[in-house]
Amino acid sequence: xxxxxxxxxxxxxxxxxxxxxxxxxxxxxxxxxxxxxxxxxxxxxxxxxxxxxxxxxxxxxxxxxxxxxxxxxxxxxxxxxxxxxxxxxxxxxxxxxxxxxxxxxxxxxxxxxxxxxxxxxxxxxxxxxxxxxxxxxxxxxxxxxxxxxxxxxxxxxxxxxxxxxxxxxxxxxxxxxxxxxxxxxxxxxxxxxxxxxxxxxxxxxxxxxxxxxxxxxxxxxxxxxxxxxxxxxxxxxxxxxxxxxxxxxxxxxxxxxxxxxxxxxxxxxxxxxxxxxxxxxxxxxxxxxxxxxxxxxxxxxxxxxxxxxxxxxxxxxxxxxxxxxxxxxxxxxxxxxxxxxxxxxxxxxxxxxxxxxxxxxxxxxxxxxxxxxxxxxxxxxxxxxxxxxxxxxxxxxxxxxxxxxxxxxxxxxxxxxxxxxxxxxxxxxxx
Amino acid sequence: xxxxxxxxxxxxxxxxxxxxxxxxxxxxxxxxxxxxxxxxxxxxxxxxxxxxxxxxxxxxxxxxxxxxxxxxxxxxxxxxxxxxxxxxxxxxxxxxxxxxxxxxxxxxxxxxxxxxxxxxxxxxxxxxxxxxxxxxxxxxxxxxxxxxxxxxxxxxxxxxxxxxxxxxxxxxxxxxxxxxxxxxxxxxxxxxxxxxxxxxxxxxxxxxxxxxxxxxxxxxxxxxxxxxxxxxxxxxxxxxxxxxxxxxxxxxxxxxxxxxxxxxxxxxxxxxxxxxxxxxxxxxxxxxxxxxxxxxxxxxxxxxxxxxxxxxxxxxxxxxxxxxxxxxxxxxxxxxxxxxxxxxxxxxxxxxxxxxxxxxxxxxxxxxxxxxxxxxxxxxxxxxxxxxxxxxxxxxxxxxxxxxxxxxxxxxxxxxxxxxxxxxxxxxxxx
Numbered sequence: 119x120x121x122x123x124x125x126x127x128x129x130x131x132x133x134x135x136x137x138x139x140x141x142x143x144x145x146x147x148x149x150x151x152x153x154x155x156x157x158x159x160x161x162x163x164x165x166x167x168x169x170x171x172x173x174x175x176x177x178x179x180x181x182x183x184x185x186x187x188x189x190x191x192x193x194x195x196x197x198x199x200x201x202x203x204x205x206x207x208x209x210x211x212x213x214x215x216x217x218x219x220x221x222x223x224x225x226x227x228x229x230x231x232x233x234x235x236x237x238x239x240x241x242x243x244x245x246x247x248x249x250x251x252x253x254x255x256x257x258x259x260x261x262x263x264x265x266x267x268x269x270x271x272x273x274x275x276x277x278x279x280x281x282x283x284x285x286x287x288x289x290x291x292x293x294x295x296x297x298x299x300x301x302x303x304x305x306x307x308x309x310x311x312x313x314x315x316x317x318x319x320x321x322x323x324x325x326x327x328x329x330x331x332x333x334x335x336x337x338x339x340x341x342x343x344x345x346x347x348x349x350x351x352x353x354x355x356x357x358x359x360x361x362x363x364x365x366x367x368x369x370x371x372x373x374x375x376x377x378x379x380x381x382x383x384x385x386x387x388x389x390x391x392x393x394x395x396x397x398x399x400x401x402x403x404x405x406x407x408x409x410x411x412x413x414x415x416x417x418x419x420x421x422x423x424x425x426x427x428x429x430x431x432x433x434x435x436x437x438x439x440x441x442x443x444x445x446x447x448x449x450x451x452x453x454x455x456x457x458x459x460x461x462x463x464x465x466x467x468x469x470x471x472x473x474x475x476x477x478x479x480x481x482x483x484x485x486x487x488x489x490x491x492x493x494x495x496x497x498x499x500x501x502x503x504x505x506x507x508x509x510x511x512x513x514x515x516x517x518x519x520x521x522x523x524x525x526x527x528x529x530x531x532x533x534x535x536x537x538x539x540x541x542x543x544x545x546x547x548x549x
Numbered sequence: 550x551x552x553x554x555x556x557x558x559x560x561x562x563x564x565x566x567x568x569x570x571x572x573x574x575x576x577x578x579x580x581x582x583x584x585x586x587x588x589x590x591x592x593x594x595x596x597x598x599x600x601x602x603x604x605x606x607x608x609x610x611x612x613x614x615x616x617x618x619x620x621x622x623x624x625x626x627x628x629x630x631x632x633x634x635x636x637x638x639x640x641x642x643x644x645x646x647x648x649x650x651x652x653x654x655x656x657x658x659x660x661x662x663x664x665x666x667x668x669x670x671x672x673x674x675x676x677x678x679x680x681x682x683x684x685x686x687x688x689x690x691x692x693x694x695x696x697x698x699x700x701x702x703x704x705x706x707x708x709x710x711x712x713x714x715x716x717x718x719x720x721x722x723x724x725x726x727x728x729x730x731x732x733x734x735x736x737x738x739x740x741x742x743x744x745x746x747x748x749x750x751x752x753x754x755x756x757x758x759x760x761x762x763x764x765x766x767x768x769x770x771x772x773x774x775x776x777x778x779x780x781x782x783x784x785x786x787x788x789x790x791x792x793x794x795x796x797x798x799x800x801x802x803x804x805x806x807x808x809x810x811x812x813x814x815x816x817x818x819x820x821x822x823x824x825x826x827x828x829x830x831x832x833x834x835x836x837x838x839x840x841x842x843x844x845x846x847x848x849x850x851x852x853x854x855x856x857x858x859x860x861x862x863x864x865x866x867x868x869x870x871x872x873x874x875x876x877x878x879x880x881x882x883x884x885x886x887x888x889x890x891x892x893x894x895x896x897x898x899x900x901x902x903x904x905x906x907x908x909x910x911x912x913x914x915x916x917x918x919x920x921x922x923x924x925x926x927x928x929x930x931x932x933x934x935x936x937x938x939x940x941x942x943x944x945x946x947x948x949x950x951x952x953x954x955x956x957x958x959x960x961x962x963x964x965x966x967x968x969x970x971x972x973x974x975x976x977x978x979x980x
Contacts, residue, residue, distance in 0.1 A: 192925070193932035197882035230922035336876075395873030396936070398880070425936035426923045431862075439870065442826030445767075449829070451628035491661035492857045492940075494623070494968055495975030501624035505827070505856035509923075510941030537925055544926030 120165050121146045122519070127170025128488070129153065130499050131475040132177050132460045138499065143175065145481035148518040153477055172489035174499055176456075177473050178237025178482040178515065179429035180463025182388040183367040183417025185243050185265075186227035186252075187220040188212070190544050191422040200335075200397055208422060211547050219543045220245035224252045226540040229531050230427045232258050234509025235484040237517045240365070240388070240417065240467060242302050242329060246285045254293040257522040257530045259482070261467040262289060263300040263329050268313035275313055283320050290326070294518065298467070300365070305331035306350045307338045311357055318358045327363040327468065330354070333376075334368035335399050351376040360385055365466055367417060370394055370402045377403065377410045386413045386466040389458065391435035393419030405440050405449045415463040428509035433459040437504050452504035481519035486511045551596050552577045553950070558601025559919070560584065561930050562906040563608050563891045568884075569930065574606065576912035579949040584908055603920035605930055607887075608904050609668025609913040609946065610860035611894025613819040614798040614848025616674050616696075617658035617683075618651040619643070621975050622853040631766075631828055639853060642978050650974045651676035655683045657971040660962050661858045663689050665940025666915040668948045671796070671819070671848065671898060673733050673760060677716045685724040688953040688961045690913070692898040693720060694731040694760050699744035706744055714751050721757065725949065729898065731796070736762035737781045738769045742788055749789045758794035758899065761785070764807075765799035766830050782807040791816055796897055798848060801825055801833045808834065808841045817844045817897040820889065822866035824850030836871050836880045846894040859940035864890040868935050883935035912950035917942045 129139040144152030195207030242265035253260035264282035286299035301321040303309040360383035367388040416432040437455035464473030471480045515523035560570040575583030626638030673696035684691035695713040717730040732752040734740040764781045791814035798819040847863040868886035895904030902911045946954035
């Protein structure tokens with residue numbers, strides 16, 4: 119049992135009741151037990167004392183949509199038309215991905231994520247045992263799911279479904295509870311209706327949530343209407359997907375009625391501003407989703423379409439683009455963007471004790487070095503986090519009270535090995 | 550006389566004839582004399598040899614619109630309606646700015662800029678002697694101008710004009726040529742026509758270019774039409790402003806005909822995507838400007854409306870938002886965004902020997918540490934610079950062949966003093 123106390127810290131809690139605390143935070147193993155501007159009295163002894171001078175502490179960031187292994191294709195074939203990029207660069211190389219590729223690509227992404235302050239992420243990919251092992255090793259949290267494309271013969275469909283079920287069973291609740299799982303038909307435009315229904319049934323059987331891509335491009339929405347007579351939201355609702363707790367990624371092209379349907383079914387939306395801009399998919403109606411009461415969080419998508427995994431940038435993009443596009447300087451203020459990147463992300467993947475700093479919450483938190491020009495003057499730290507900070511400002515990262523990054527160095531991962539192997543896998547794939 | 554050779558470097562030159570060089574770059578005092586994948590022969594002796602392993606070298610970034618002193622108000626009153634922010638937060642505090650405030654605010658910005666790889670910037674503000682002294686001390690380049698608002702009695706107008714003229718005369722070509730000057734009526738909506746004409750006349754007399762804000766908000770464009778019967782471009786053309794070499798900031802709201810007029814007069818446009826988004830001014834027609842052949846560069850605007858001075862972010866925003874808003878994934882590709890932030894910026898402020906790496910060019914260049922997860926795999930360094938890098942990746946900065954940042958540390962400025970004084974000035978201003 120270890121009780122740790124941080125002194126002289128500045129804590130941006132993302133807790134409306136006490137948004138800014140200057141002073142002390144204590145945690146006992148995985149749980150925050152003290153948070154106050156006053157020093158705790160001696161009746162609560164602490165084993166470890168840390169000095170938080172010049173550090174800003176905040177909840178760890180939650181990335182609610184990623185395909186981590188695709189970092190192996192970062193910068194490979196950028197600035198091509200979408201279909202050329204997908205058909206000539208991404209799909210042929212992804213088809214060649216072995217377990218080894220997924221392992222090193224995922225580790226490269228996890229290395230970048232934890233050093234940049236992301237403590238939890240959603241991953242949807244293939245060879246998921248490799249992903250789960252990487253998450254277990256890293257010390258971060260993962261909400262993981264075998265994403266299945268159903269454009270294949272029935273026996274391959276069945277094999278993918280069984281793989282997804284087996285993975286979900288094997289890993290749900292593992293790594294001291296840091297890993298949870300979901301069921302994921304890849305998207306309405308890549309999965310026949312009956313294939314989606316089988317995933318929904320499996321999610322019922324296993325009592326798991328659903329994750330899928332939805333309404334990322336206008337083209338796919340129009341094709342869905344043409345093929346099924348319904349836009350994607352009604353189509354997925356009809357297939358029963360929203361009868362399970364659900365997280366959908368993108369949701370760029372929505373009507374008012376679709377927004378209302380998402381709210382009625384309490385569907386969570388992962389907004390991916392960087393990826394949506396880079397792939398020219400459009401600008402999601404985030405201010406309208408928030409106004410309707412839909413739970414919105416942030417995802418990077420893969421670093422092949424982003425091209426980094428810096429969640430500070432996603433918060434900043436969310437705070438900037440909706441102002442610029444709507445003409446309303448009050449759209450998605452910094453306080454809201456910070457919630458999208460932290461507590462909303464945690465709620466979106468059903469982590470009730472993650473995403474804010476408060477007594478009783480999990481000790482998932484990060485520290486930023488704020489003794490730098492771009493954090494001055496000391497005017498408004500929420501503004502500074504959202505409008506000025508970057509992943510590179512993160513110095514320390516804790517998950518479940520365990521430190522996994524110290525002074526910018528990953529403690530759980532072999533950085534040199536990961537960088538070497540990732541480069542090697544890229545060369546083997548593309549040469 | 551010092552001849553320096555960098556070995557084992559990767560050079561992104563922004564020179565179309567040899568965009569990527571892996572090997573050697575030599576410079577003699579302020580000028581690049583060698584750039585090749587082959588080692589120079591012994592007939593050219595070098596006094597200093599530097600190792601460039603794991604470093605990516607590129608031209609220094611050029612920020613073509615800034616009000617550096619306003620960093621003192623970073624994060625002060627964010628997320629308010631534009632008029633409330635201006636009238637209650639910015640203007641009353643700026644009115645209180647003394648020379649001391651401008652000195653420390655400017656130094657705070659210059660510290661952030663040089664550490665982040667910006668080697669040249671445009672500054673438009675008041676107390677410009679302080680700004681020029683800060684630039685001289687820092688070792689960076691500045692294209693500086695006393696911005697004058699003409700909404701004041703004739704004697705105050707005249708005083709501002711004389712101040713602007715005196716400053717321009719005193720500092721043009723100073724600091725070993727690193728400082729140049731311009732004439733700047735603040736904006737059409739803050740300057741009566743005859744006041745603008747006086748600045749144009751002074752620019753003719755002194756043979757200097759012009760800099761002004763133009764068409765930042767739709768509101769100001771409509772007001773200009775109402776007041777003068779002309780949109781801002783025709784209005785400024787009529788007042789003779791474009792008879793001088795001109796750089797205009799923002800240019801968000803333009804008609805096709807205005808774009809054509811800007812091209813005809815060879816007016817340079819400083820695109821400020823971060824500031825335009827944050828202040829909800831809109832999205833400039835950058836793809837159309839580029840297609841028309843207008844010289845477009847990038848500016849941060851002040852860190853009160855950005856909120857940092859990271860030019861990598863401005864390149865990334867320029868590359869992302871125009872794709873997302875236009876629906877064209879080929880809009881402003883990374884190669885173009887990199888030019889906007891480097892060679893176009895240099896040309897925009899009439900620096901012909903800055904902005905690319907090539908023999909005969911000035912040794913204004915920066916190094917990035919690319920031995921990091923977000924720069925892997927080694928697929929496309931232009932993509933990595935634009936879509937993945939940040940100011941915090943910069944390790945070394947050279948201007949005129951003199952090193953001003955080494956291993957992330959500013960060599961010319963007293964960082965601790967600047968941070969202390971900037972915070973103190975903020976507290977004095979706002980308490």
